[in-house]
Amino acid sequence: MSVFKDAGHLFRFAGLFVLAFLVFLVVRQYIVPKSFGQYGHYRGAAIDEIAAHPVKYAGHDSCETCHADVLDVKKAGKHAHVNCEACHGPLAKHADDPASVTPVLPDTAVLCARCHTASAAKPKGFPQVVPEDHSTGLPCQTCHKPHSPGMEAGGAK
Amino acid sequence: MNVTRRQMLILLPAAAVAWESVLAGTPEEAPNYKLTEHWWSMLIDIPKCIGCGNCVRACQAENDVPVGFFRTWVERYHVSDEEMTNPQVISPDGGKEGFPVAQEDGEKYFFVPKLCNHCADSPCTQVCPVGATFISPDGVVLIDPKYCLGCAYCVQACPYGCRYIHPEKKVADKCTLCYHRITKGLTTACCEACPTGARQLADLKNPKDPIHEFLKTHSVQVLKPQMATGAKVFYNELDGSVR
Numbered sequence: 493m494s495v496f497k498d499a500g501h502l503f504r505f506a507g508l509f510v511l512a513f514l515v516f517l518v519v520r521q522y523i524v525p526k527s528f529g530q531y532g533h534y535r536g537a538a539i540d541e542i543a544a545h546p547v548k549y550a551g552h553d554s555c556e557t558c559h560a561d562v563l564d565v566k567k568a569g570k571h572a573h574v575n576c577e578a579c580h581g582p583l584a585k586h587a588d589d590p591a592s593v594t595p596v597l598p599d600t601a602v603l604c605a606r607c608h609t610a611s612a613a614k615p616k617g618f619p620q621v622v623p624e625d626h627s628t629g630l631p632c633q634t635c636h637k638p639h640s641p642g643m644e645a646g647g648a649k
Numbered sequence: 650m651n652v653t654r655r656q657m658l659i660l661l662p663a664a665a666v667a668w669e670s671v672l673a674g675t676p677e678e679a680p681n682y683k684l685t686e687h688w689w690s691m692l693i694d695i696p697k698c699i700g701c702g703n704c705v706r707a708c709q710a711e712n713d714v715p716v717g718f719f720r721t722w723v724e725r726y727h728v729s730d731e732e733m734t735n736p737q738v739i740s741p742d743g744g745k746e747g748f749p750v751a752q753e754d755g756e757k758y759f760f761v762p763k764l765c766n767h768c769a770d771s772p773c774t775q776v777c778p779v780g781a782t783f784i785s786p787d788g789v790v791l792i793d794p795k796y797c798l799g800c801a802y803c804v805q806a807c808p809y810g811c812r813y814i815h816p817e818k819k820v821a822d823k824c825t826l827c828y829h830r831i832t833k834g835l836t837t838a839c840c841e842a843c844p845t846g847a848r849q850l851a852d853l854k855n856p857k858d859p860i861h862e863f864l865k866t867h868s869v870q871v872l873k874p875q876m877a878t879g880a881k882v883f884y885n886e887l888d889g890s891v892r
Contacts, residue, residue, distance in 0.1 A: 531684075534783035538793035539684070545829035548711045549841045574844040578703055582710045582838075606701045606747050607844055613725055613751040613758035614699045618845070 549577050550587035558590065562639055569640030570619075579603055579638065600632040682832045687787040688854040689826055690881035691837075692863060693762055695888075697847035700725055700760040705745040707842030708764075711827060718813045719743040720824040721764035721839050728757040728890045736890040761884070761891055762848060764839070765790060765811040765824035766872060769879030773803035773812060782821065788853070788881065789826045797821050808876050826850075853881070 496503075530536030555576040556563055566572060577583055579598055586593045610620040621627075632638070700723055708714060708721045723744030727737040741748065744760075751758050767790050774782050774790060781796035782803055797820035804812045804821060815822040827837035835841070836850045851860035863869070863885075870887040871880035884891075 528780070531786050532783055534780040535793050535796055538791065538795070539785050539828075541793075541795075542791055542825055542828050543682075543832040545712075547830055547833065547835065549707065549830075549835075549838045551830075551835045551841060571844075573846055575841050577707075578842045578844045582707070606703070607699055609747075609750065611700075611748065611750045611758075612753040613727075613748060613760065615696055618699055 547584050548582035550582075550584040552576060554584075554587040565637075566639045569637075570642050571639060600638065604632045604636075604638070684786040686854060687831075687852050688881075689767065689788045689831060690851045690853050690860070690883065691764070691767075691826070691840075692849040692851050692860055692869075692883045692885065694847045694849070694885045695759055695761065696886055697845045698723070698760040698762055699845055699847075700744060700748045701844065702744045702747045703842040703844060704762055704839035704848060705743050707838040708824075709745070711830075711838035712825070714822075715816050718816070718822070720811075720822075721762060723748075724761045724763060725751075726757075726759050726761060726888065726890060727751070728888065730756065733890055757888070759888060761887075762839075763809065763811070763872075764882060765807075765826070766809055766878065766880035766882045767824075767826055769881060771878055772806040772808065772876075776802040776806045778802065785828075789828050789831075790823070791825055791828060792821050792823060794818060794820045794822075808873050808878065809880075851883075 525535050525537065527536035527538075528534070531539070552575045559576070563576075566574075566576075580595055581598070583593075583595050586595050605623055607618075608620050610622045614620055627634070636642075702723060704721055705719065705723060708719075712720060714720050721743075722740055724738050724740045725744070725748050727739075729737075739748065744762075748760075767784070767788060769784065769788065771784060771790055774784055777783075778800065779796055779798055780793075781798070782790065782792045784790050799814055799819045799821065801814055801821065804814060807823075812821050812823045814820070827835070827839075830837060831850065837848075840848045840850050849860070852858050853860065860883075864883065867885050869883045869885050871883060872887075872891065873880070
């Protein structure tokens with residue numbers, strides 16, 4: 493071992509490196525979350541955390557549990573494929589607690605116009621009117637039922 | 650305890666299996682939803698979009714999107730015959746309250762709803778220096794707000810401009826494809842609120858999803874295919890002027 497006769501200082505230095513590496517491993521063990529690398533180079537638990545966010549729109553099926561009568565009318569009309577919350581807004585709280593959280597009825601003057609105001613930018617087949625000419629300021633529900641808006645049989649008047 | 654060699658040979662692998670399950674930790678909370686059984690995407694049917702802004706409002710309500718920022722927005726294209734490659738694009742307040750009335754001038758108008766494309770090979774996830782953004786095993790590009798530093802590399806990397814730095818949280822934020830909804834069997838808030846069915850959530854791993862039939866029978870494109878991002882938001886009848 494004559495080669496290493498005067499190499500003690502190198503071994504001590506190497507020992508220092510090994511010690512630092514061990515400290516790094518221990519610290520890393522504490523700092524890196526357990527789920528890091530579970531699916532890839534990210535924290536796997538983040539997926540569950542994002543999935544746990546609260547829902548605001550209850551979804552069409554929730555409405556059907558209580559409002560089947562309204563839905564039957566809607567299904568027969570032109571608005572069959574428009575979901576309830578498209579007009580009534582997010583109502584998950586109402587679905588969770590129907591008694592204490594009651595939804596506000598939307599203002600048809602704003603609501604109907606959003607979709608049905610005539611514009612050259614809209615698809616040609618979509619029913620559109622110029623509100624001023626069409627109703628002269630009358631509320632839409634004077635003639636149309638929002639759940640079944642057609643004027644023919646099954647509609648309002 | 651006397652254990653014969655035969656018993657020992659049976660016990661050893663059993664113990665190994667037991668130890669593996671201990672190492673793997675507790676099983677996931679939601680047993681009905683399996684990450685590996687889905688590959689989420691969205692279909693946007695341009696001819697059905699009327700530019701009402703319902704999707705933008707629904708997204709902001711569902712996800713508490715800060716005012717002036719958008720996880721989804723709607724653009725209105727106006728393409729004149731002379732300048733096919735230079736369309737006029739407007740998106741007032743992201744199309745949240747609809748669009749100004751367009752007068753009939755014989756030129757081409759259409760609406761293009763936009764959102765995160767949940768790219769399979771996304772540039773945004775590749776540039777993140779800390780592993781805060783990633784594509785989940787079910788194909789949704791997500792951000793871990795606890796890991797994000799707010800360096801905004803990903804905001805620059807997204808070719809579709811779908812990311813922003815949250816003004817209060819100071820971390821990157823974007824569309825999650827309503828991950829908290831789709832994992833519970835609901836559709837996204839924008840699809841729920843769309844009155845014309847112009848937006849449809851689709852699961853490419855579900856053989857019964859109508860998306861498969863639709864993709865076979867329609868002229869469907871993704872945005873910026875030349876970027877090879879593996880975008881998963883499919884646009885039906887997308888005009889060539891859309892960028």
